[in-house]
Amino acid sequence: MNTVNWDFETDLLVIGSGSAGLTAAVVGEHEGLDVIVLEKEAFYGGTTALSGGVAWVPNNSLMAKAGIDDNPAEVITFGAKVKEQEICGGI
Ligand SMILES: Cc1cc2nc3c(=O)[nH]c(=O)nc-3n(C[C@H](O)[C@H](O)[C@H](O)COP(=O)(O)OP(=O)(O)OC[C@H]3O[C@@H](n4cnc5c(N)ncnc54)[C@H](O)[C@@H]3O)c2cc1C
Structure with missing residues (x-):
């Protein structure tokens, strides 16, 4: 070796x-x-x-326990908008 x-x-x-x-x-x-x-x-x-x-931890188990509804489709839409530079200048 x-x-x-x-x-x-x-x-x-x-x-x-x-x-x-x-x-x-x-x-x-x-x-x-x-x-x-x-x-x-x-x-x-x-x-x-x-x-x-x-x-940012969307749609997590603690939110669900607290009765907060975080729609997965809206999470994906938000991510797509960030990627397309409509939010935060893009990444
Ligand atoms: C404007 C904006 C706002 C955001 N706000 C939030 C928020 O409020 N909450 C949230 O949860 N997320 C937010 N995000 C997303 C979050 O910032 C990122 O998901 C997270 O910071 C990514 O962390 P990371 O350590 O994976 O990558 P980074 O923080 O990008 O770190 C990667 C590092 O690796 C270095 N690197 C890459 N290749 C090499 C190499 N070959 N050699 C040496 N170094 C290298 C890069 O230069 C960089 O410094 C935001 C993003 C943006 C753009």
């Missing part, structure tokens, strides 16, 4: 500094891992930095 000599080693390498990446990084750090986050852009945050900052 070949031995590879890496320039640098870490326990957890996270690619991207949006909410997904930084959540992984924080959990990894909390679990005692050495963590490195790589971000290709000049600024951290990705799309997350442009967001409203509150996790």
Whole structure:
């Protein structure tokens, strides 16, 4: 078996500094891992930095328990409008 000599080693390498990446990084750090986050852009945050900052979880079980009706069709329509740049400037 070949031995590879890496320039640098870490326990957890996270690619991207949006909410997904930084959540992984924080959990990894909390679990005692050495963590490195790589971000290709000049600024951290990705799309997350442009967001409203509150996790949108449509039609979830807690809403159903609270008697809040979140129509799945409207959720899909909203997503399509975002994609078509009618809302939030698109993504
Ligand atoms: C205007 C707007 C408002 C929003 N508001 C809300 C909201 O209120 N609530 C909600 O729940 N959601 C909202 N969203 C959606 C939400 O922001 C995204 O779904 C979420 O931020 C995506 O997170 P992410 O970590 O997957 O991606 P991102 O936040 O986009 O992070 C990905 C990161 O990876 C980096 N990357 C990509 N490729 C590489 C590579 N090869 N090497 C290194 N780095 C790389 C990118 O540069 C970026 O920084 C909104 C979106 C927009 C555009």
